[in-house]
Amino acid sequence: MTSLDKPTSDTDQPHRTDPQHVGGRHAAQQDAESKAVTEAALFEAFGGVRGMVETVLPGLLFVTIFTINKNLQMSAIAALVVSLALVVVRLIRRDTVKHAFSGVFGVAFGVLFAMMTGKAKDFYLPGMLYTLGLSIAYIATAIGGIPLIGLILGPVFKENLSWRTRNPGRKKAYTKASYAWGFILLAKCAILFPLYWWADPTQFGWVLIALKIPPFLLAVYLTWIFLAKAPPPIDVFAEMEAEEQAEKERKAAAAALRDPKA
Numbered sequence: 371m372t373s374l375d376k377p378t379s380d381t382d383q384p385h386r387t388d389p390q391h392v393g394g395r396h397a398a399q400q401d402a403e404s405k406a407v408t409e410a411a412l413f414e415a416f417g418g419v420r421g422m423v424e425t426v427l428p429g430l431l432f433v434t435i436f437t438i439n440k441n442l443q444m445s446a447i448a449a450l451v452v453s454l455a456l457v458v459v460r461l462i463r464r465d466t467v468k469h470a471f472s473g474v475f476g477v478a479f480g481v482l483f484a485m486m487t488g489k490a491k492d493f494y495l496p497g498m499l500y501t502l503g504l505s506i507a508y509i510a511t512a513i514g515g516i517p518l519i520g521l522i523l524g525p526v527f528k529e530n531l532s533w534r535t536r537n538p539g540r541k542k543a544y545t546k547a548s549y550a551w552g553f554i555l556l557a558k559c560a561i562l563f564p565l566y567w568w569a570d571p572t573q574f575g576w577v578l579i580a581l582k583i584p585p586f587l588l589a590v591y592l593t594w595i596f597l598a599k600a601p602p603p604i605d606v607f608a609e610m611e612a613e614e615q616a617e618k619e620r621k622a623a624a625a626a627l628r629d630p631k632a
Contacts, residue, residue, distance in 0.1 A: 408594055408597045411526045411527055412593060412594055412597075416586075416590060422583055425473060425582060425583075426579065426582050426583065427452055427456070428449040428452050428453045428473060428477045429493075429494070429497075429575070429579055429582070430579050431445075431449050431452055432445045432448065432480075432493055432575065433445075433572065433576055433578075433579060435448050436490050436571065436572065436575065437575070442484060442485075442488065442490050443485070445490070446480075446484055446485060446493060449480070449493070450474075450477050450478060450481050453473050453477040453478075456473065456474075457474055476496060479496035480493040480495070480496050481493065483495050483496055490571035490575070491571045491574055494562075494566075494574070495566070498562055498563065498566065501558060501559055501562075502555075502556075502559045502563075504551075505551070505552045505556040505559060506552070506556075507552075508548045508549070508551040508552030508555065509548070509549065509553070511548060512545045512548035512549050512552065515534075515545075517544040517548035518548050519544050519547045519551060519593060520533055520541065520544030520545075523544070523593075523597075527603040528603065528606065528607045528608070529603035529605065530606050532603075533604070537601055537603070537604055539600050539601040540597070540600045540601055540603060543599070544596075546596045547589075547592065547593040547597065550589055550592040550596075551589045554585050554589045555589075557585070558581055558585045561577075562574075562577070562581065565577055
């Protein structure tokens with residue numbers, strides 16, 4: 371039997387690429403890239419680890435000092451000073467200051483309320499009212515078909531409001547995410563507001579600090595899940611650049627037709 375007559379085993383055959391395997395691998399790669407892009411955008415929008423630290427630190431300092439010496443004025447001033455210091459650090463490093471500035475305004479209102487009433491718990495009241503209003507806004511905009519989380523993240527993903535009319539899958543994901551944010555924040559308020567009335571300032575402060583990050587992380591995680599499974603965003607900025615380039619080319623072509631010698 372010649373070599374041409376011998377049956378060949380699978381190991382002797384040249385490697386053949388299974389189209390289904392290639393397609394599945396490509397889909398998995400696209401899915402991983404989509405999740406990575408979504409994760410990076412969420413970190414950018416919500417400040418990441420540093421933003422969380424800047425959110426927690428002033429309140430943590432306030433409740434720590436008040437727990438030790440019960441001095442409302444010292445606790446409030448310390449919280450305000452550390453908030454301003456965080457802004458200064460960002461300015462020196464030329465980082466974005468929107469998260470730090472929002473923290474300063476929140477702490478400033480808290481200090482103002484606490485100083486006016488003389489009650490340490492009122493340091494947290496503006497933030498609680500803001501959280502309640504934000505939870506209602508998330509739910510109301512989701513019901514109204516213009517989910518707030520889409521308005522926040524649209525510019526981050528360079529899609530602006532294109533998801534409203536051109537990308538129904540992403541609109542659905544934004545709606546789910548807005549409901550998630552709304553109900554999570556509403557549940558947080560349902561815990562904090564009763565405690566505001568009957569817990570002592572120290573206990574209330576520590577409970578509030580404990581509830582700063584976990585609900586936020588849960589909402590961000592659910593948002594990541596919803597958006598990672600949604601269709602990719604439509605890059606409207608790239609579309610506008612392409613249209614501008616096409617317009618320039620049309621004008622150049624028209625000018626060349628008018629003046630062939632040019």
